[in-house]
Amino acid sequence: MATGDLITGVVVFLLSSVCVVAVALLLASRRCRSEGGRSEEEEGRGRAVLVTGCDSGFGRHLARRLDGRGFTVFAGCLFPEGLGARSLARESSGRLRVLKLDVTQDDDVEQAKRTVQEHLPEKGLWAVVNNAGISDWAETEWSTIDRYSKMVDINLLGCIRTTIAFLPLVRASKGRMVYMSSILAFINCLNMGAYSVSKRGLEAFADCLRVETASFGVKVSIIQPGNFGQATDIVKEQTGCDIWETLDNERKLIFNREYIEVANEYFLSTSRSGSKDVNLVIDAMYHALTSPWPKYRYLLVSRLDSFFFGVYHLLPTFVSDAIYSLSPMYAKRNKMLYSKQ
Incomplete structure (x- = not known):
């Protein structure tokens, strides 16, 4: 093929692609305008969404948002008789149903599935939002295998367990699967190893699922919040004394009491400095559930941080390690530990 013919072919292909995209955007715009007159309660009418971890935090807020937009909401709660679950039911419409759902228990998941199947609206189960999770912090040598197991069982295996159970229902409606991750799934952070392991594993699972379910018209999105420690109760506070008492004599010689107190205060102050406004996260989750073109990932941080994280994965490992x-805090850690050696 002559060079001129090749260039002409490329130009024609590019122009055709631009036209296709323009037409698609025009049709989508018209569709959005035509749907703009609907009331909020009509938006989700006939569609059901299962949300895990609705006792408090993001799950509770999302359940209320979806209920207000007309969705049938199945709100999975660890403590269905607790204050959080009862107030959620009291403040919502009759479309919201609280379910007992411990994502680490097969029996709970199977019972929740039976309940969902018995009360599905006409359009079926549109989506599952895997929101249930826990957070904790500790250096690796302070942790036990039980601590890692608990983190992974809830944050990773709990999502997998729920997904496997409910995916056939979502596939039938060509709906959505949404996963609550964290920026700590892809960046290193002092003292957050167990949490990072669970969230990095979750993203790997969601990425694989997205490729597989695309064949069935199911879309998969990952939510990556930054520091929203004040907006949820996921952070469990502890004292330096609590940590110190869990260490054996050998580790007490390495990680002295003074450093543990400083590290604990640093972690707590960082959590307390997080955003109080949940709307950024809830808006992203809602977009993932309702947009014709949901994002694969929703990075929810400031604009400056967004730029940093955008180039972070391009950095060589020795550069990204050097940043931390x-x-x-890292410099203080080294000074305090080595000064005791």
Whole structure:
């Protein structure tokens, strides 16, 4: 083929692609305008969504948002008779149903599935939002295998367990699967190893699922919040004394009491400085559930942080490690530990 013919072919292909995209955008715009006159309660009418972890935090707020937009909501709660679950039911419409759902228990998941199947609206189960999760912090040598197991069982295996059970229902409606992850799934952070392991595994699972379910018209989205410690109760506070008492004599010689107190205060102050506004996260989750073109990932941080995280994965490992070694806390850690050696 002559060079001129090749260039002409490429130009024609590019122009055709631009036209296709323009037409698609025009049709989508018209569709959005035509749907703009609907009331909020008509938006989700006939569609059901299962949300896990609705006792508090993001799950509770999302359940209320979906209920207000007309969705049939199955709100999975660890403590269905607790204050959080009862107030959620009291403040919502009759479309919201609280379910007992411990995502680490096969029996709970199977019972929840039976309940969902018995009360599905005409359009079926549109989506599952895997929101249930826990957070904890500790250096690796302070942790036990039980601590890692609990984190992984809830944050990772709990999502997998729920997905396997409910995916056939979502596939039937060509709906959505949404997963609550974290920026700590792809960045290193001092003292957050167990949490990062669970969230990195979750993203790997969601990425694989997205490729597989695309054949069935099911869309998969990952939510990656930054620091929203004040907006949820996922952070469980502890004292330096609590941590110290869990260490054996050998580790007490390495990780002295002074450092543990400083590290604990640093972690708590960082959590308390997080955003109080849940709307950024809830808006992203709602977009993932309702947009014709949901994003694969929703990175929910400031604009400056968004730029940093955008280039972070392109950095060589020695550069990304060096960034954290330059942090004041890391430098203080080295000084305090080695001064006791």
